Amino acid sequence: MKKLSLEIVSRALKLPVCEGDSLAEKIEEAGIPLSTYCRKRGVCGKCFVEIVRGDIPPPTEKESLLMRQKKMPARSRLSCLYKIRGSLAVKIPRGSLFRETNILTTGLRMSVVVNPPVKKYLLKVLSPRILNPASALELVEEGLKRKGLRVPLPLLRKLPALLQDTQGRLTAVIFDEEEILALEAGDTTGKNYGIAIDLGTTTVVVELVDLQTGATVDLATALNSQSRFGSDVVSRISHAFLSDQNLEDLRLSIVRQLNSLIHEMGERNHIPKSSLYEVVVAGNTTMNHLLLGLPVKTLAVAPFNAVFSSLDEFPAIELGLELNEQAKAFIVPNIKSFVGGDISAGILASDLARRPGNFVFIDLGTNGEIVLKKGKSLWATSTAAGPAFEGMNISSGMLALPGAIYKAELGKKLDVFTIGDRAPIGICGTGLIDLLALFKKKGDITPQGKIVPASRILPVTEGITITQKDVREVQLAIAAVKTGVRMMLEKGGLDPEDLDGILIAGAFGNYLNVRNSQAIGLLPAIARKKIVFIGNASLSGAKELLLSSPSRKFLKKMIKSVTHVSLAADPEFQKKFIESLEFPEVDP
């Protein structure tokens, strides 16, 4: 066979190729992230290259159409359709490369290639022929180079009129390469949006994502409207438990809130709900159950089993969410009852499963979820830290809202900092950690947690104090996390110093002072640079799942490999928990 060469001038690369090779495949083999959005079927028109030297076959009808539309140079051809006939040199325009988008922006920078489950393709549907009169649906499938696509009946009913009105020029919205979600007149390929949701017990974050570019279009945050039925998971389960109507009230409350947040973002950005084709929800197990309207009774009593762990994508309309009528919903699967979809999403966003080395991933909230990664294995557990870190059951405690003391420093006197620089009205979780560490350093609190001054009250600032009971509450919360991390490390046969890193997820982490956290024993005393805050990894994971079909496939498989560890069932737990109640003797 003749020896041929392919020169990629934009990268100063020269590769040996053979006659008959696919140009697109050769470019990919050279490690260049060529956009093969439609899986090299010549349908999406994203992999154009400019033939600088060599054979230029006449363009196909599709290529001519796309070249006019995209104003490409005349020497451009779709590399997925190009079979190599002789040596050639090509230039790859930037637009023909897969876009990457950042999903984690704090701590670790993680990016993802934009390759969403929901894709749009511009089609020129051919007219039927007298000799072989293909059906309208078959003609659409021909345009998509796919067969046996599922199509909803309402779309099929509109299809003939749509083909007539548009003279066959339409955009198909395809889910997972197997289902037509929508058929739209003309070229709407630029308008493809989805919604990523971090559904927390306290806070709800909704992100409007551009599925073509991967960009975040808008973000909205709100307190979970279910809070009026109970501030924590347990009180909401108890409420739902009492009657079916209560469960329905909880469901409707969150559904309406999500619809209103989505609607507001749509209005603000002039994006109609019909352009929203998928929603991905990452929440803890209880929040997922309440959103789905599933009974939560079994989550409250031993053995604490959920109704489901993972579900396939289903119509968003079944949730009551107002997106495109055929939009899909994906609930990020739980690992087990108390290790929910928010943690699965966090594991994904931090690439924990594929990160070389030994890591602990901690999500600090009412439940402290802990994931240990060692070698190729993942173990996950959940500890009942209680709501102290969210300011609950603390005399001056509050959520991390404006006016909350989130940080404290000890100079000549005690300096406190509040969110929004307002007059202090209470203390949130990170503030509590700082204050306890500082009071301990001053000697106002013993390592056993006893307040030394006879008043048993430590003044913080005007009207705000820390009581002996407050210290006890925080000690319990810390001990839960500390015991959890300790037992997980034992499970993996690791000492803290064997860890390559501790990844801390949750909005909480943004303000957490590592030195103070180590001083009171919340975090192990390892090198501080190994402790990384990764922000809202649950939301980042939801966004990644919206943007990347391969990530979604990876997640579905990955979560099945996670081993669930039930700490409460371990007879050692109680003993170690009591040992963990004391603060460390020495500061780090």
Next chain:
Amino acid sequence: MKKLSLEIVSRALKLPVCEGDSLAEKIEEAGIPLSTYCRKRGVCGKCFVEIVRGDIPPPTEKESLLMRQKKMPARSRLSCLYKIRGSLAVKIPRGSLFRETNILTTGLRMSVVVNPPVKKYLLKVLSPRILNPASALELVEEGLKRKGLRVPLPLLRKLPALLQDTQGRLTAVIFDEEEILALEAGDTTGKNYGIAIDLGTTTVVVELVDLQTGATVDLATALNSQSRFGSDVVSRISHAFLSDQNLEDLRLSIVRQLNSLIHEMGERNHIPKSSLYEVVVAGNTTMNHLLLGLPVKTLAVAPFNAVFSSLDEFPAIELGLELNEQAKAFIVPNIKSFVGGDISAGILASDLARRPGNFVFIDLGTNGEIVLKKGKSLWATSTAAGPAFEGMNISSGMLALPGAIYKAELGKKLDVFTIGDRAPIGICGTGLIDLLALFKKKGDITPQGKIVPASRILPVTEGITITQKDVREVQLAIAAVKTGVRMMLEKGGLDPEDLDGILIAGAFGNYLNVRNSQAIGLLPAIARKKIVFIGNASLSGAKELLLSSPSRKFLKKMIKSVTHVSLAADPEFQKKFIESLEFPEVDP
């Protein structure tokens, strides 16, 4: 390896086997149709054998449960779970063999193994365990030995209460081994029903089928209620064409009629609609489109393309049919515009594709659909015979209803026979054929179709005559079919005598006189024993598709291999059509 033997005493068979072999597989290899309904997962309990001699391991929990329930001898074991350890002898009870059921009962006897897409399994769902608290859905999947089953949200919402109320004893209804359609309290495995429909332009036949035994429970026939909008396909298309409301009226008319027929049969047989899990509809392309509420405009104008050819199963509720809320609907796929699902079903029921030899399959109606099978190839076409065979456009014509002359004989005088032995009120298709053949034999009609008596009117019986125009109408209808068959044979390079058979489908066939049909040229002059009437093959095919998952998979593949022949587009057609207008010179 030790040489072991397996003796099947109920069949007087002895086979060599190896240690570790699966008993079920060895029995199947011996050609015995063992019921492996659950695909050998030990779930359905249908493949029990009695171990007459040899190793009997202790029964599993499932086996004990099933043995008690089915009152099996203590030496019985599920052959799918049994691994061979030493030589053994077994007896296979009749109940462990796959049932067969007849689907075609006239002409050719065809039977099918009952192995439906909708299956029921009795489960004992285990309780969750504290150390590894599987979700309720996972526990159900464990019972089914399947993972990642799709489950509708409403079912998931009821699941915890159902598990509690039944102590885990429930019946799962599974579609195509991948989706849970229903979860029912206790053992309902004996109540699994489906509906097969032959949706004809003139007549609708609805069959209630037991999906466990394959038996027909009940059958209902009615005139298609859409007839009031137009008696034939063309007039209904024209009506639908005028407004969206008309299309909706046509849709609702047939949906309501089907619901009412299904409801009546359910009442009569004490089968609630919740026990109906699937409906299969075989109809011509226009009838399918109208049932689905699809625009039919393109069916009326060249190139006569349909909106769809084949669709995956979808929820029956989307059609408006009242079965179980999660029931499925399957529309038997069309081959091309004018060769509809009724023909696909007929090809299946007659096993045309796999039948060795050369065959012509004819479905006589307003359209005469003709399928030629030669070697491994299938060609299909449709000829516009017009409604003469249904008695339309004939002076004394009528449908095959009570009082219609369906048969005539020439003795000393002309004897006519009517349906229901009533006073004659008109002539239906088969009667017309007999009468024309007899008048031609008597010399009252020339081979050119001219009526000899000067009156140009042939009296049949009191008040009923045949006019010159009537003869011309029938000549046109015959010529369409005759030309079709002739051109299809030419396509295959065959002479009529090369045929191994002509299969005639349609209720029409039941009364058709072969000699008279040959005398007027409707059927080729081949040996009469080669001409077989197979009855309502469309309904038989629908029933087979309801009962056999392998048949459904076969059909989906098979129809793609059929080559559509467009006779109207062939320049030879007009010439041959005119040649075919003459009756044969000599009688057969």
